[in-house]
Amino acid sequence: MNTTVEAYGVKAVERPKIEATKKLDLSGIEGQQIVRSETKLVLKTHKETFKKLADM
Numbered sequence: 001m002n003t004t005v006e007a008y009g010v011k012a013v014e015r016p017k018i019e020a021t022k023k024l025d026l027s028g029i030e031g032q033q034i035v036r037s038e039t040k041l042v043l044k045t046h047k048e049t050f051k052k053l054a055d056m
Helices: 004-008 028-045 047-054
Strands: none
Touching: 028 047
16 A cells, blocks of 8 residues: 555545456557557657657
């Protein structure tokens, strides 16, 4: 349990672990399209982060 929040006066509570309910099949043409679109989104969203990492 995360007791760090208790330093701020908030009581830490136990949360249930949520299991995934769907299986995602990334094989085939549809899977490739999903991977491409998600990759483009991540690259667009975190453009500055990737730029800083590349300059290191």
